[in-house]
Amino acid sequence: MDSIKKNIVTIGSFDGVHLGHQSVLEHINKLANEMNGHKIVVTFDPHPRKVLAPQKELDILTTTEEKIKLLKKYGVDEVVVVPFNAEFANQSPIEYLENFLHKKLNTKYLVIGFDHKFGKDRAGDIHFLETNADQFGINIIEIPPNTLENIKISSTNIRNSILNNEFDNAIQLLGHPYLLSGRVILGSQLGRTIGFPTANISVPESDKLIPENGIYAVKTTIDGIDYKGMLYIGNRPTINDHLAKTIELNIIDFNQDIYERNINIEIISYIRGDKKLENLEALKTQIEADKVIILNKLSTYDLL
Numbered sequence: 001m002d003s004i005k006k007n008i009v010t011i012g013s014f015d016g017v018h019l020g021h022q023s024v025l026e027h028i029n030k031l032a033n034e035m036n037g038h039k040i041v042v043t044f045d046p047h048p049r050k051v052l053a054p055q056k057e058l059d060i061l062t063t064t065e066e067k068i069k070l071l072k073k074y075g076v077d078e079v080v081v082v083p084f085n086a087e088f089a090n091q092s093p094i095e096y097l098e099n100f101l102h103k104k105l106n107t108k109y110l111v112i113g114f115d116h117k118f119g120k121d122r123a124g125d126i127h128f129l130e131t132n133a134d135q136f137g138i139n140i141i142e143i144p145p146n147t148l149e150n151i152k153i154s155s156t157n158i159r160n161s162i163l164n165n166e167f168d169n170a171i172q173l174l175g176h177p178y179l180l181s182g183r184v185i186l187g188s189q190l191g192r193t194i195g196f197p198t199a200n201i202s203v204p205e206s207d208k209l210i211p212e213n214g215i216y217a218v219k220t221t222i223d224g225i226d227y228k229g230m231l232y233i234g235n236r237p238t239i240n241d242h243l244a245k246t247i248e249l250n251i252i253d254f255n256q257d258i259y260e261r262n263i264n265i266e267i268i269s270y271i272r273g274d275k276k277l278e279n280l281e282a283l284k285t286q287i288e289a290d291k292v293i294i295l296n297k298l299s300t301y302d303l304l
Contacts, residue, residue, distance in 0.1 A: 005038035006108040009101070010143075011116070012151075014043050016061035016158055017070035019175040020151030024143055025074045028111050031141070032077075039077045040105060043067060044084035050207075051084055059209035061158060066179045069264070080105070093124030094132065102136040113143045162211055165270035177219070177266035180210075180231075180247070184258050187248065190239065194284040198232070198248035199258060201265070211267065213245070213274040217294040217301075219266045220251060228252045228298045230290060231265060234274035238283050252291070269297045 008028050014021050025041075032039045045064045049056065062070065068079045082088060091100070096119045101107045110129065118124040129140050154173045161170040162178060170178055180203065187200035203210065213234035220227050230250040249265060271293055277283045 006035055007040055007106050008032050008035075008037040008109040008111065009040045009042060009105055009107045010111040011042040011118075012113075013047055014041065014062075014067055014071065015047065016155060016174055017067060017074065017176075018061075018151075018154045018158060018173055020147060020154045022074055022175055023147050023150070024111065025071070025076065027141075027143065029075045031109060031111070037109065039075065040080060040107075041071050041076045041078075042080045042082060042105070043071075044082050046084055046207075048084050048089070051086065051089060058207065059159065060205070060207050061155070061162075061209055062179065063181060063205045063208055066181050066264070070176070070179075090120045091118075093119035093128050095119070096124055097129065097132055097138075098136060101133075101138060107136075107138050109139045109141055111141045111143060113148045114145060115148060159209060162209060165212060165214070167216075167267060167269050171268070177268055178211075180208075180265045180267060182247070182263065184261050184263055186259060187246070194280055194287070196230075196250045196284070196287050197255070198250045199263070201247040201249055201263065203247065210245075210247070211270070215271040215274075215290050215294075216267050217269040217271055217297040218249070219268060219298065220249070220263060222251070222254070222256070222258065222263070227254050228295065229265070230287070230294050231267065232274075237274065237276035238278075238280070250287075252295070268301050269294075271297070 008031050010024055010028055012021070028039050031037055047058060047060055049058050064081055068081070071079050101110065110133065112126060112129065114126050116126055126140065126142065133140050158170050158173050161167070161173065167178065180201070182201040182203040184199045185202045187198065211233060216231040216233070218229045218231045220229055229252055232248045233245065235245055249263070271290055277286060
């Protein structure tokens, strides 16, 4: 950890790194500029709710890799990913304060919400920090309640927007397109036979929120160059009703070999649902029509 600059720390799941989170990041960016601070975000893998309430299903908006990428984009100097487990959750509040915040992170300023709970049985809170942090040289700065409320509302609404194919609304709440990241793997190469080669995408995290089956207008960046694309999520019913779900990306005006490379896809808009067509020729005709709509949609988005 940087011991010369003052470490300014904030802690949270930051799932989605949406506008609510970005307002917190703006706060620590401003603080860091005023006092030559080093900006640290502490986040967790897995999401704490996976450990504390495993019976409740939770689809995450951002994988750890996506989260780090976005946090760095918004000015964070360092992202500390804590393996969230029973041992970490069962620290006493004073152990958390002394061993984690003070000794491990060398925290000088802790930017935290009034409802932040930590330690065994979530016994630690902002009152505990305000009472005890001074002995370790830590200043507590409270995040405004309305910012916290926006974070809670946004996370739920973003999930609902994505599941309802309302990507305009999701982008508005996120402050950026919804990210889907994965590795390009070898597929059946059927797309090549109808003039639309696709990269099959393997998403490693099983709890990542995957949009509904269908066709999407997307953007991706390869070797620093932005490309437009068509994303397909589905079971390829025209080929076989019983195939496993696949995620396939056709990158428009692109013909390089990108097998085994990691790729980040920005989902801009939902175009249509998946459907079974009569044959491959009908599928080709449909994709050609989709491409026209997608290029128009992406051109409009670029003007915003």
